[in-house]
Amino acid sequence: MAGTDTSKQFVFRPTPAIILVEPQLGENIGAAARAMANFGLWDLRLVNPRDGWPNEKAVAAASKADHVIERVKVFATLSEAVADLTYVLATTARGREMFKPVIGPDAAAEKLAAHIGAGRHGGVLFGRERWGLTNEEVAIADAIVTLPVEPAFASLNIAQAVLVLAYEWRRVTLSGEPLPIEEDLGEAAPRDQVIGLVEQLGEALDRAGFFKSPNKRPGMMDNMHSMFAKASFNAQEVRTLRGVVAALDRRHERPNPTRRRRGE
Template structure:
């Protein structure tokens, strides 16, 4: 059995459809996971349907190992998680996917090998499989429809693994060939508009002119303008002034 250091082993227990194995491989590679273990796949292995569905993730299938039973699949693991949506009447820690992958990261960093069990499509893991796990992972799904597709469950755990091991900004802005406008550029834009609006008699009545100018400058300051934005706004005003001049 070949371990992939630095990541959990995704163990598909008695998967029934090759298509779901391929989709699971694709989900794994989406999030940098390549250690797949298959336990007694129903339709044998290798499976052409799995490769067709993997869509570029064939290397995960090439490295996949096959075990006769769950005990053999997790024999080299130090900590095992079982994914299930149903209570099983066992005394066992129950973790959210997020907490499970945080703990997996910590254990793997300390040198442990971690396995994650996923059950067959029809009924999920059996109690005998779950009894071999150190903790259960429970997804907060709709209680009226708790069944997750095998590949969906693998995708969810892969996503949480990626979140636990990769720094991700909660929000970012893609600047398409531009940069944020500097204070000087925003000031020039504000001055341009103030001058032209003043010429057009916009700041009226006179006693409100100063507060109107202040509010206008504050508007520009609140806007997250790029240099391209500022150039477009300058251009709009210039064109409007030209058009107004032609109407006279």
């Protein structure tokens, strides 16, 4: 979804740290920052990024997620990046032959929410674009997070993986918050307006010769009343439909441009 409401202030709530281990492309760092900002995360940590930091391509790809980019922390080693964390998850799509819990993104978000909600710090590790995390890096984590992807094509772009985890975090921790845009169903149409619409339609159909058999008219009108009642139109929709019916009913009163061109 394009567009950003710059009038709203970002809220820096306690959230998991997102740790990218030796990311290679600035574009991926920026896209990950944007995904984080979309769902309220802001603590982005980079371990030995290949092209250094700051990175202009990352800034461009972040699409104004400045509050994330400006707070990026760079570390020389993974152990330094996770030093303050007491719960760490490692993302991978490959079996590692380790005795570690393997959980999905929904369970990961729930565990992180409980841990961080208790005043502690947690984070998620994401590996290199080409080969992910090493076994040694996965080994320091408390659990493995894997996404329910298609086994025949399990590789995700880093930013895509960050987006999934960030979304699950938001869903778990802020499920009671309203959506960013409000539903507008309009003013419900009073029943007499809906009845009037159907009666107007019935009269127009009479003039059009729709009811071939007069004795079937009552039953067909009942069916139309039932259909329109189920539609739950708002007042504006009823007014629009009444205008449509009226326009169609008066079409014989208007000159036919096709006939005029033919000289009929």
